[in-house]
Amino acid sequence: MSNLLPNALVRKLGSNPLFDEKAFLDAHERGEKLTSIRLNPNKPTSLDFEIAGEVPWCEEGKYLKERPKFTLDPLFHAGCYYVQEASSMFIAHVIETLKLGDKAIKALDLCAAPGGKSTLLNASFSSDSFLIANEIIKTRVNILRDNLMHWGLPNTVVSNNDPSSFRRLPGFFDFILVDAPCSGSGMFRKDEDSIDEWSEANVKLCSERQKRILADVMPSMSTGGILVYSTCSYSEEENEQILDWLHEEYEFETIRIPLEEAWGVEETLSSKHQAYGYRFYPHKTKGEGFFVAVLKFKGIQPMFSMKKIKMEKSPLPKDALVNWVENPNDYASFIHNENVHLFPKSVEAYVKAAQQVLYLKNAGTMIGKWLGKELVPSHDLAMSVLQAKDISSAEIGLADAQNFLRKEPLDPALFPAGMKGWCLVKYKGISLGWVKVLGNRVNNYYPKEIRIANL
Template structure:
């Protein structure tokens, strides 16, 4: 394994006379790396222990940390109070606000969404009544995407596992489409030195071809005048500005400029053919990793998906179950999915039915649990939901006991100082972590086995 940057990549970057090659090479030789998190605005937690000392300039919820903690040993991380994300990637929230996309409900698609950084950002930054479809092409990665959105706690999300071509069955459906495309990864050389050995001209060409296939297969799902956010973590023009020019030529799109502040030190570029404006993040100029970002708007007159045949149906979920566990004044529609009860905002009931007809849904809304007899066995998703009823009994734990809970260890019955029996929420610093079920002589730990803390 070598930490030496590929000569061909450096040569191409150096062709721009304004590019500081020496600073770029030097920053890759240092061990200093930025650490950043983005807080969940729906879960106002005390994160002073993280030493979040400086705000990310283009994202008000983003913070740089003075040192990298062991996130796995922080219960607030498991509670979904924040997401660990590269500061460069948080630029999407600036684009959303610059374009005013947060002022009214939108339908958004995050096409290549795992592990979920941009999806949770979209979910937090768009209007709260928006609908987000978060898709992951690779089946093995969709679970982590669903888990991260579950921890984020909002019901206006559908997680799908589909090939990009499936979305062309929803023509003109989305107002916003985000494609953080699979790429050659040169922007992540500092984070992953193995990527240096894997980089080659041939791989750049292969990635460029794959990016075009992904975009061509799904672009019809974006409505006329809808916005496309295209990004990569590559420095190669073939994967960045050349793709933007291709989109403009092939799909009647226009480049959309964004205002940025000079002190942010983001490099603004123009493409060779259409002088389309894009943004490059270089680690020797900004506190973050390599990133490319462009905004395009679709001008082509696009046929639109017809909702006329989609009919509303009465929910078969007993209302008393919802009232016992959820803030039902938030107008949620309950439905069954893979033997579980889920809820989604009423306004998207028909959209849910339409999506079910054409896509494979990995998750939809908030899964609240299974009905056994007349009662609900609550799910972990419900515990981390932002819509859970505030009056549900809970037990507040200190750090040591909270970590034992997250390890799915047996908890001593003495912890239940109130003597409550039945389903009880576990909290840490006021934030929900999951369920226990208490009895007179024992506590059953219901933290999901598949996400428990191991080996720490």
């Protein structure tokens, strides 16, 4: 493949005397396909495939010996892990270095679909932190919502807004991740078709778009807030030059992130302002091409007033959730189109603020439909860490779990004698979804839109 790489890109990279052009080309020629996953710390279980090694900059990151058919794995559908490129997991190391998981913060993942980095942030931040995962493209926001639903945490809002919409939340966010749309050269080894789409003109176009996105979201950053900027591009115009632009336009301080030599991550400095950046090359690291930088905002700007946020009493009866949710008094709720949304009381005001100024696709965990006297549980609750521990459940084997995911009927003999009503189906102790046991038959309530069509 190396002779197909764009000459203009290779020539620019090769202008750096420290760049090993031959090793870079060889890595693309070999076309090694690495598969890595990141475990969900809130859904521990044993996996059905072999781990080949650890991702060194992310505690939950694992390399796999070979790529399994994830579609056939019930634990994949249950949100026990996320299939994610190893280089991008470096953001976990950034959060750990800055101790951002030690306190409650308000965070925004601006360009979030399909959700890999949002689930990473969710796992890395404290449970009383608040995350908005945003995606501007309507056709991509549903997969973002689904992936966060499978991850199972209730302190997240999924939104579908243009970056400029966040100006309505001035000085609101302590942390903003902008994984910017880019020319994609870092993914050439993984996606050969993207080579034909690369051009210097597209690099310039992407650079201009990245500046627009950053300019639009900047008013929502708090003083002292952290900006993490990343791309999957090798081009300096989309990476180090963006850092220089940020320093020229705004009051930023560059943050240096510690590295271990064995990782093979290359530390760079932007030419004008000596801002630190971190490059991942496939001939040096066990991962695809990636760039990331961390900046601290020093400017002063107006703050969103929380005084205008009105708290409303939940219309739910006090004991409505006792049989469904563990420690229901720890959570606030609202009802939208009969659907009950639950989130930690610690983030209630932030959810209300987001509701006032943004278009939300989901808020917290949508635990079910309230019919006035009873709750019809949702698939979201089956995926959630909120579910009550004493909900009726039945453990099933792999073949039956796969049939359940196909929305096939299950044999009533799989369920304990005398069991009736709503029941969680579990595989290796992890919830897959709901059935309703009705004596001599079992109704499968796995959502039709996400069922496995073929095995």
